[in-house]
Amino acid sequence: MGPGFGVLGPVTAWDADGNAIALKGPRHRSVLARLIVARGRVVPVARLVDDLWMDPPADAVGAVRTFVAALRRALEPGRPPRTPARLLVTDGPGYALRAATDTVDAWRFERTVADAPTLPPKEAVVRLDEALGRWRGPAYAEFAEQPWARAESRRLAELRQHAVELRAESLLALGQADRAAADLRAHTAEHPWRENAWRLLALALYRTGRQADALDVLRRARVLLAEQLGIDPGPGLRALEADILHQADHLGRADNPVGRVWERVAAAYDRTVAPGARARLESTAGLLRNLALTGGSGLPAAREHRVAAVEAAEELGDAALTARVIGAYDVPAIWTRLDDPEQAAHIVAAAERTLTALPAQGHDADKARLLATIALESRGTRLSRGPRAARRAEEIARRLDDPALLAFALNASFMQCFDRTGLAPRRDAIGAELVALSARHGLSTFEILGHLVRLQARSALGDFTAADHHAAAADALAARHEHPLVGVFTGWYAALRLDVTGQAPVPEVEAAYRDAAALLDGAGMPGLSRGLQPLALLCLRVRHALPLDFDEDTDWGPYAPWAHPLLLLDQGRRTEAADALRATPEPPRDLLQEALWCLTARAAAALGDRRTMARAHAALTPAADELAGAGSGLLTLGPVPAYLHEHAHRITDHEQTADRSAHR
Secondary structure, three states: OOOEEEOOOOOEEEOOOOOEOOOOOHHHHHHHHHHHHOOOOOEEHHHHHHHHOOOOOOOHHHHHHHHHHHHHHHHOOOOOOOOOOOOEEEEOOEEEEOOOHHHEHHHHHHHHHHHHHHOOHHHHHHHHHHHHOOOOOOOOHHHOOOHHHHHHHHHHHHHHHHHHHHHHHHHHHOOOHHHHHHHHHHHHHHOOOOHHHHHHHHHHHHHOOOHHHHHHHHHHHHHHHHHHHOOOOOHHHHHHHHHHHOOOHHHOOOOOHHHHHHHHHHHHHHHHOOOOOHHHHHHHHHHHHHHHHOOOOHHHHHHHHHHHHHHHHHHOOOHHHHHHHHHOOOOOOOOOOOOOHHHHHHHHHHHHHHHHHOOOOOOHHHHHHHHHHHHHHOOOOOOOHHHHHHHHHHHHHHHHOOHHHHHHHHHHHHHOOOOOOOOHHHHHHHHHHHHHHHHHHOOHHHHHHHHHHHHHHHHHOOOHHHHHHHHHHHHHHHHHHOOOOHHHHHHHHHHHHHHHHOOOOHHHHHHHHHHHHHOOOOOOOHHHHOOHHHHHHHHHHHHOOOOOOOOOOOOOHHHHHHHHHHHHHHOOOHHHHHHHHHHOOOOOOOOOHHHHHHHHHHHHHHHOOHHHHHHHHHHHHHHOOOEEOHHHOOOOOEEHHHHHHHHHHHHHHHHHHHHHHHOO
16 A cells, blocks of 8 residues: 545645655645645646746756655655656656545545435445544645645635535434534534525524524524625525424424423423422432433533432431432443542442431342442542442342343443453453343343443454444444434544554544544533543554654643653653653553553653563553553553563563673
8 A cells, every 4th residue: 555645734645554754845745735736637847846936946947856856755665766656757747646546635535525415324424524534724734825726725625614514414314403503503603604504504403493593593694694795695595594484394393292292291290299299309310310311511410410419318318218319310331430529429428328327128229229329439439339339239139130220230340340450351241241131121221331331342352343343233222212422432432443453544543533532522521531632642652653742731631640751751851751650650440541551661661660660561461462442442552462572571671781780
C-alpha cells in the first residue's frame, strides 16, 4: 500500500504504516497540494512557477524541480536510484500525481457523499460520520486562499455542509429527530444562509413534538434572510411552514399519541394519589430510573433527584420503604469511574443505614438490592465493603431465584471485578450470564449491559470478531428500546476498532477518537468523559512512537498523574519526569488499570527506575494475554507482553551494568 494524502485540513501525507511523512517546507507542501488539486492531470512547470510565486525568482524552474525531487524521495523512499517514479511522475512539460482514489482523504469523502443517498439510512449515517470525521480543519488549510486552491477549497466546504445535511436526513429517516436537531442547531448557527439546514432543523423539532420551536426557527430564518440578504425564504421553507401550521400528515404528527397518554395518566395520578402518599416516592424512584436511561441532561438530573428521594424516604422513618426507594434505581452501569463521588457516597451511607435498620429476618430481596447498590456506588474506590457486598447480593439473588435481582447483583459483581489486572475472562463470564439471563426474562437494559461487558472483555482478549458481534447486538437492542447512551460506548468502540486494525493512518484514527469524544458532549457522564480524549490520543502516540505534542492547557482529568512523566520525558525534562514518576500513585482498580500501568512502565523503563519497573511488571503479569486498555472498549496501548518484555530487557541491562561496575 502506498502513501496517503490529507487535504481536509493542513496538507499532509503519511506512509503505509500511518506515520506522518516529513514534507519539509511550505513550498514542498504547496507543490503536492497543487498536484492533488489537478486530480492526476499534468501541471506544467511554468504553471507551477506562476502558482507558487507572485514574483518568481530567476531560478524558479530549478527550484520546482528540487521540490519535486525532495517530494519523490519522501513519498517513495524505497525506489531504487535512476528508476522512474511511479507516484509523482514527469509527463511532457510538467508533473502529475498518480494517486489512487482511496489514498486522498478528499476524494474518499466525495465518494462517500455521492454514495450516501443510495444507502440505507443507518449505513448512510455510519459512512457519513466516518467521512466527516476525516476533516481536520478547512480544506487545503494553509493554501485555501491561493487562486489555484480557492475554488477547490470552497467546493469541498460546500460538500461538507451538504454531507451534514444528508446525515441529518438519514437520522430523521431513522426516527432520531432529537439527535438530528441537536446537530442542526450548530450547523445553522455556523452556516445561517443554508435554507435546507433551516428546513431540516424545523422538521426535526416538529417531529420531536416541538411545533412552536419549529415555527420559531422558520420565522428566524425568514428575518435573517430578509435583513441580511434582502430575499424571501424559498419555496421549501414556505411550504414547510404551511404544512406545520396545518399539521400535515406527511410530516409525522407533532401531537403524538404517547404524549397524550402520558399527560392524561399523569393528570389522573395527580388527582388520585395524595401529595404526601408514600406511593409517590416509590413511583418517583421508578421514574428516576427511566430518566437516567435517557442520557443527556436526564442522567445528572436523575442522580440529583435520587438523593432527594432517598432523604425524603429516610425522614419518614420506614426502613422497608427506604430500601425500596434505594433499590428501585437499578440502572445498569458499565463504566468503573463514578460520575459524582459525593452523591454516590450519600447513597452508600443511606444504604448502610437502611441495612442496619431492617429487621434481621426477612426482607431478603430488599437487602440484596441495598448490597448491590453499595457495591455499584463504591466502584473504583478502595472500600473493602464493596466486593463483599457484591458477593452477598449475588448469593441472595441466586437463592431467591429472582432474575431481575440477579441481573442487578451481577452488575455489582462486574463493578467489583477489578482487584487486579488480567480479569477479562472473569468479566466475560459475567457478561455471558447477563446476556443469557436477560434474554430469557426480557430484561432489555441488562441484556444490553451484558453485550457491552462482553464487548470490553473480548476486546481485552483481542477477539474483535466477537466484540463486533456484541457491539452490533447492543446497538440493535438500544435502537429497539430507546437507550441512546449505548451509542456512546459503541461509537468509542468503533474508534478503537479502527485503531487496532492498523489499516488507517494515525491522523484518521486521531480524528475518529475526536469524533468519539464528541459523543460525550451533553451525555451526562463526567466520570467517563473527563480526560478520556487526550488519554486515547496519548496511548495512540506512545504506541506509534510519535511526539507527544499536546497543548499545555490540555485537561487530563483524573489521568494526569500517569500522563505527566511521559509528557515531561518527551520534552527532555528527565529530572522533572523522574520526580513526577515517583509521585505517580497506583492506578485505580478499574477498566483502565492495565493501560495506566503500561504508561507507568514505559516512563519507568525510559528513566531506568528499576523499582517502579518491577512494580509495574508484577502488576501487569496477570494480564499477559491481554491488550492493554482494550478492556475498556475505548482505547489501547497494544499487547501487554510488549511492556513485560521491555521491562525484563531493561532490568537485565541494569543488572549487567551493575555487575560490570562491581568488578571494576
